[in-house]
Amino acid sequence: xxxxxxxxxxxxxxxxxxxxxxxxxxxxxxxxxxxxxxxxxxxxxxxxxxxxxxxxxxxxxxxxxxxxxxxxxxxxxxxxxxxxxxxxxxxxxxxxxxxxxxxxxxxxxxxxxxxxxxxxxxxxxxxxxxxxxxxxxxxxxxxxxxxxxxxxxxxxxxxxxxxxxxxxxxxxxxxxxxxxxxxxxxxxxxxxxxxxxxxxxxxxxxxxxxxxxxxxxxxxxxxxxxxxxxxxxxxxxxxxxxxxxxxxxxxxxxxxxxxxxxxxxxxxxxxxxxxxxxxxxxxxxxxxxxxxxxxxxxxxxxxxxxxxxxxxxxxxxxxxxxxxxxxxxxxxxxxxxxxxxxxxxxxxxxxxxxxxxxxxxxxxxxxxxxxxxxxxxxxxxxxxxxxxxxxxxxxxxxxxxxxxxxxxxxxxxxxxxxxxxxxxxxxxxxxxxxxxxxxxxxxxxxxxxxxxxxxxxxxxxxxxxxxxxxxxxxxxxxxxxxxxxxxxxxxxxxxxxxxxxxxxxxxxxxxxxxxxxxxxxxxxxxxxxxxxxxxxxxxxxxxxxxxxxxxxxxxxxxxxxxxxxxxx
Amino acid sequence: xxxxxxxxxxxxxxxxxxxxxxxxxxxxxxxxxxxxxxxxxxxxxxxxxxxxxxxxxxxxxxxxxxxxxxxxxxxxxxxxxxxxxxxxxxxxxxxxxxxxxxxxxxxxxxxxxxxxxxxxxxxxxxxxxxxxxxxxxxxxxxxxxxxxxxxxxxxxxxxxxxxxxxxxxxxxxxxxxxxxxxxxxxxxxxxxxxxxxxxxxxxxxxxxxxxxxxxxxxxxxxxxxxxxxxxxxxxxxxxxxxxxxxxxxxxxxxxxxxxxxxxxxxxxxxxxxxxxxxxxxxxxxxxxxxxxxxx
Numbered sequence: 039x040x041x042x043x044x045x046x047x048x049x050x051x052x053x054x055x056x057x058x059x060x061x062x063x064x065x066x067x068x069x070x071x072x073x074x075x076x077x078x079x080x081x082x083x084x085x086x087x088x089x090x091x092x093x094x095x096x097x098x099x100x101x102x103x104x105x106x107x108x109x110x111x112x113x114x115x116x117x118x119x120x121x122x123x124x125x126x127x128x129x130x131x132x133x134x135x136x137x138x139x140x141x142x143x144x145x146x147x148x149x150x151x152x153x154x155x156x157x158x159x160x161x162x163x164x165x166x167x168x169x170x171x172x173x174x175x176x177x178x179x180x181x182x183x184x185x186x187x188x189x190x191x192x193x194x195x196x197x198x199x200x201x202x203x204x205x206x207x208x209x210x211x212x213x214x215x216x217x218x219x220x221x222x223x224x225x226x227x228x229x230x231x232x233x234x235x236x237x238x239x240x241x242x243x244x245x246x247x248x249x250x251x252x253x254x255x256x257x258x259x260x261x262x263x264x265x266x267x268x269x270x271x272x273x274x275x276x277x278x279x280x281x282x283x284x285x286x287x288x289x290x291x292x293x294x295x296x297x298x299x300x301x302x303x304x305x306x307x308x309x310x311x312x313x314x315x316x317x318x319x320x321x322x323x324x325x326x327x328x329x330x331x332x333x334x335x336x337x338x339x340x341x342x343x344x345x346x347x348x349x350x351x352x353x354x355x356x357x358x359x360x361x362x363x364x365x366x367x368x369x370x371x372x373x374x375x376x377x378x379x380x381x382x383x384x385x386x387x388x389x390x391x392x393x394x395x396x397x398x399x400x401x402x403x404x405x406x407x408x409x410x411x412x413x414x415x416x417x418x419x420x421x422x423x424x425x426x427x428x429x430x431x432x433x434x435x436x437x438x439x440x441x442x443x444x445x446x447x448x449x450x451x452x453x454x455x456x457x458x459x460x461x462x463x464x465x466x467x468x469x470x471x472x473x474x475x476x477x478x479x480x481x482x483x484x485x486x487x488x489x490x491x492x493x494x495x496x497x498x499x500x501x502x503x504x505x506x507x508x509x510x511x512x513x514x515x516x517x518x519x520x521x522x523x524x525x526x527x528x529x530x531x532x533x534x535x536x537x538x539x540x541x542x543x544x545x546x547x548x549x550x551x552x553x554x555x556x557x558x559x560x561x562x563x564x565x566x567x568x569x570x571x572x573x574x575x576x577x578x579x580x581x582x583x584x585x586x587x588x589x590x591x592x593x594x595x596x597x598x599x600x601x602x603x604x605x606x
Numbered sequence: 607x608x609x610x611x612x613x614x615x616x617x618x619x620x621x622x623x624x625x626x627x628x629x630x631x632x633x634x635x636x637x638x639x640x641x642x643x644x645x646x647x648x649x650x651x652x653x654x655x656x657x658x659x660x661x662x663x664x665x666x667x668x669x670x671x672x673x674x675x676x677x678x679x680x681x682x683x684x685x686x687x688x689x690x691x692x693x694x695x696x697x698x699x700x701x702x703x704x705x706x707x708x709x710x711x712x713x714x715x716x717x718x719x720x721x722x723x724x725x726x727x728x729x730x731x732x733x734x735x736x737x738x739x740x741x742x743x744x745x746x747x748x749x750x751x752x753x754x755x756x757x758x759x760x761x762x763x764x765x766x767x768x769x770x771x772x773x774x775x776x777x778x779x780x781x782x783x784x785x786x787x788x789x790x791x792x793x794x795x796x797x798x799x800x801x802x803x804x805x806x807x808x809x810x811x812x813x814x815x816x817x818x819x820x821x822x823x824x825x826x827x828x829x830x831x832x833x834x835x836x837x838x839x840x841x842x843x844x845x846x847x848x849x850x851x852x853x854x855x856x857x858x859x860x861x862x863x864x865x866x867x868x869x870x871x872x873x874x875x876x877x878x879x880x881x882x883x884x885x886x887x888x889x890x891x892x893x894x895x896x897x898x899x900x901x
Binding site for chain 1 (some may be wrong): 618619620622623625626627628629632633634635636639666667668669674677678706736740741744747748749751754797843844846850852853856859884894
């Protein structure tokens with residue numbers, strides 16, 4: 039760039055811009071104006087379909103923007119590792135059959151992405167990386183997206199992967215009759231038949247409504263969506279693990295583990311597996327998995343929590359990769375029931391919680407603070423100017439007194455998993471400061487979730503409860519199902535038309551500035567209404583043996599050991 | 607009974623498989639595919655009519671129940687066998703030594719030590735052994751799940767720590783029974799007669815004392831078979847071992863009724879077979895039972 043004059047660079051930029059769409063130019067404008075930084079520019083540019091070389095040119099030519107948050111951890115780089123050998127990874131036991139339709143936990147989704155691949159991979163920086171899609175572009179309002187499908191890719195049985203396979207995979211998951219777990223992400227976004235292969239290398243998605251973040255819905259964030267051969271039976275997936283990924287099934291032993299060997303026909307020559315074997319071991323309990331990595335049974339533990347894996351955080355023989363993430367706990371308060379139907383009581387509860395104690399004590403500092411909205415600090419669209427809620431016992435007491443609610447007694451429901459029982463105990467202790475008595479009622483998860491429909495589920499029916507939510511690359515799901523008036527997971531029974539309108543506005547926004555404008559309004563509204571306390575967004579933690587390098591993970595739970603090995 | 611008990615568990619099968627955040631349409635579709643939306647009586651009839659023909663049916667995870675249960679059953683059998691092979695002779699020897707030294711320090715050490723070990727839950731032993739022998743000394747793996755194609759020696763190495771936990775839990779109980787039986791046999795008239803006849807002490811112990819003192823011990827050992835095969839959920843969880851206990855616990859939480867029903871039945875059969883073997887041994891060791899039956 040240094041050899042070119044400023045005028046020449048400007049001419050080139052103008053020439054490029056003349057060929058770009060309005061949306062792409064909008065992203066370029068945001069970057070030039072300093073609203074977004076380089077990393078965010080690369081990410082937003084990729085979302086609206088600009089290629090990496092083009093983005094790199096524009097990023098250099100147009101200067102740098104504002105500083106932005108990092109998702110943490112060191113970026114994945116090609117490590118200097120020895121080729122060959124076996125990498126053993128500990129994963130949570132899959133909670134369902136290994137069938138792309140049913141998969142619903144970290145262990146199972148990480149298995150899918152060894153031999154399977156997505157159109158886009160949402161990386162640790164929440165950036166969409168093209169995989170089976172080469173590029174993508176929205177129409178003017180983001181209601182129609184056109185994806186160019188990579189050519190020359192083969193499934194592991196040797197058949198070529200085509201746009202027909204891609205469209206068939208999406209329509210399979212969007213069909214309510216098939217019972218796909220991806221359906222909750224598709225509701226209101228993509229209906230059956232919405233994906234159409236218009237030629238061998240193009241798939242057009244006609245959406246139910248404009249959606250600025252649609253590429254993420256097609257990405258590894260929507261973990262069921264590995265591309266499968268058209269007409270294949272998902273219930274038979276675990277026989278051969280069909281896909282286009284870098285690893286090929288060698289042996290699968292249900293409830294025990296999976297062994298893989300490199301896929302010799304893998305299309306991406308830069309990601310050809312370095313290890314000669316990839317072994318996955320399943321662990322039913324996190325405690326056993328922690329012992330597994332400490333005892334050298336596995337080289338990598340894909341995920342552990344600060345509560346059960348405290349020993350790993352201080353173990354000199356273990357290295358920890360930490361990623362900022364949006365995984366969190368929601369503490370709902372029924373807005374239509376005593377005593378939480380008075381928003382002053384909800385505000386008081388939120389003010390009584392000592393978030394510092396939770397983040398620094400319970401979570402060992404491996405967490406961001408929550409500000410009572412789903413906008414985690416890791417999201418670029420989160421408006422950081424909204425003041426962080428902090429513990430204020432006196433203000434809480436005043437609010438309770440104003441509301442005429444002294445000596446309250448409430449039952450807090452939840453289930454005995456992760457750090458939730460300990461979190462509930464801290465809440466119980468904090469609320470005592472203002473005379474609110476909390477009776478804990480923690481059961482097994484099946485009892486808590488019940489039938490997961492209103493009227494048949496303590497989760498959705500209880501007055502006060504704690505529920506766990508995993509990471510998402512964009513906050514759309516968190517904004518919708520647990521908080522919109524017609525949301526299917528609305529345990530707070532929060533019904534607010536203004537909120538619904540703001541969320542629709544946010545979801546339809548394609549540029550970051552519009553998203554931030556809507557986000558700020560949502561954040562302020564939720565901070566005032568407090569249907570749900572979002573006290574923290576904890577980090578995604580991975581443990582590896584110290585002599586292992588090149589392991590790549592995403593906060594969604596995907597683990598890529600294709601470039602891993604013993605440090606040379 | 608198992609079928610009815612499983613119905614009491616909250617949540618339906620589709621919801622258990624897909625998780626709480628799955629769309630209700632997905633759950634309904636899966637229940638339809640699995641046939642779990644049909645009336646209970648129809649589901650039960652389908653299962654029982656297939657079962658009598660030897661078909662254990664299909665798990666809700668799309669695998670034949672026989673496949674789901676076979677490997678865990680073999681795994682549990684290996685663990686139980688190793689624990690048995692260690693604990694039975696050890697505890698009997700301990701009980702006999704204690705009885706023959708009744709009231710001595712050796713007796714107290716075996717009796718009190720054994721009972722104390724029994725009183726400590728198996729998961730405490732598991733954590734203790736893992737910390738000392740696996741993480742501390744690095745002599746054993748932290749898991750019991752040996753790699754595919756392991757030699758017998760490697761399998762033993764992986765299974766030793768969980769077996770030792772079971773040995774600790776069972777030793778005191780079996781040794782206590784052996785001690786009581788031995789003390790009783792030592793006091794019996796036939797033992798006194800054998801000694802007065804001038805038989806060597808070793809022969810008296812082997813032919814007269816042990817033969818009689820082991821009768822109640824055999825019954826106790828047989829009752830532990832069901833526990834050792836199907837009741838080791840905690841040990842299997844801590845040592846990450848794919849045994850039948852964990853498989854059944856998982857089937858119960860997921861409402862995988864075909865697996866649960868057949869698994870419980872299999873463990874019941876193991877228990878019956880163990881009791882039968884104990885009865886046969888009992889009659890071999892006790893001529894009164896044999897002769898009584900013959901009469």
